[in-house]
Structures are given as C-alpha cells and as structure tokens.
Amino acid sequence: MAFCPTEASGTAAGRRYTIRTLAFMAGYVAVNVAAIFGAFDDVKAPGSYALALIVAAPVIGQLWATLKLIEESDEFVRALMTKRMILASGLAIAAASAWGFMESYAGAPHLPGWLVYPLFWGFFGVVSPFVRSTR
Amino acid sequence: MKNTLRVLRAERGWSQADLGERLGVSRQAVNALETEKHDPSLDLAFRIAVLFERPIEAIFENPHHKSV
Numbered sequence: 075m076a077f078c079p080t081e082a083s084g085t086a087a088g089r090r091y092t093i094r095t096l097a098f099m100a101g102y103v104a105v106n107v108a109a110i111f112g113a114f115d116d117v118k119a120p121g122s123y124a125l126a127l128i129v130a131a132p133v134i135g136q137l138w139a140t141l142k143l144i145e146e147s148d149e150f151v152r153a154l155m156t157k158r159m160i161l162a163s164g165l166a167i168a169a170a171s172a173w174g175f176m177e178s179y180a181g182a183p184h185l186p187g188w189l190v191y192p193l194f195w196g197f198f199g200v201v202s203p204f205v206r207s208t209r
Numbered sequence: 210m211k212n213t214l215r216v217l218r219a220e221r222g223w224s225q226a227d228l229g230e231r232l233g234v235s236r237q238a239v240n241a242l243e244t245e246k247h248d249p250s251l252d253l254a255f256r257i258a259v260l261f262e263r264p265i266e267a268i269f270e271n272p273h274h275k276s277v
Contacts, residue, residue: 150237151238209248
C-alpha cells in the first residue's frame, strides 16, 4: 500500500522508513489473517471495539513511519513529501466526502471508512510523478 | 534558482553523492539543486558557501537583483 518515494530511496531515513513500513504491514497482515480465520468472531462490545482498534494500529503506525521519514529526511525530500502528502490527503478527503454525500442523498452503496487509507496512498502514487520540484 | 554548483563540483571531481555527504544532504537533494528543482534554505546556502569558500551570490544567481 505505502511506498518509499524514489527521492528518499538509498538514504538512511528511507531505509528506516522501509523497515518500519514492512514491520507495520506484517502486523496488519497477521491481525487480519487472524480475523479472517474467526479469531475475533465471538468477541462482543466493548471488546470488539478494542480489537477493531488493534487492526487500525498498524495503519496508524505506518502513517507515523511516513511522518518520521519526513522528519528524518533532508530539506528537499521533506518539502517534496510534504507537498505530495498534502495533495494526496486533500484528494482522499474530497473523494471520501463526495462518496459520503452520494451515500446519503443518492443511495450509493456503503463503503467502509478504512478504504480512505489505500485511497490516500493511491492518490499519493498518482500525484508523485507530477510533484518533482519543491518550488 | 540558477547556480554554478555543477561546475564547482566538477572542478573538484566530486560526484553528487560526494557533495551531498559534505553538505549533509542526499544525492537527490544535490541533483535537485543543480537542476533548479529546489531552492536551498538559507542554512543550506550558507553551508554551500562555506564549503566552496565563496559568497552565496557567487554560487546562486539572485533572481531579485534587478528589481531591488
């Protein structure tokens, strides 16, 4: 889902980002595999809320890894990543909001809220080739 | 911002990675400076000036020079 921008690849910050992302994604896969095989089927609220947050934790962790990449990179990569993240966030928020209103007023099928996370990274990938300058 | 970084670097036989290491930035950042895709912060500009022992305006062309 997430990827290391080419501008950060080969740098120490980029390597740390890759390791952190792989670790969080491994946790995400493990929790979801457990859920698919029914590990959480008999859990009721409030425990089910806690389990849902456990599933969300690696996603939050991966976003933290991305913010750390920005913090640990040099000024060029930091500015480039920040521009791309702002654009991708704006597009993801706009798309999620538009779909929400279509659900409310046009009977569009319901989509789970967590889809905004892969949607954000999809937009990040789309905007990245067009954002290659910090100016 | 137009600059003479590529020439100064070539005079010393440094690669972009070499220059990046001396400045504490990535090779990609040096490439972005040379291809005018990134304007350096004042801090980085001063580091570059110290490294090449020249004033900043001898390395980076002041785009506001005529209008000031």
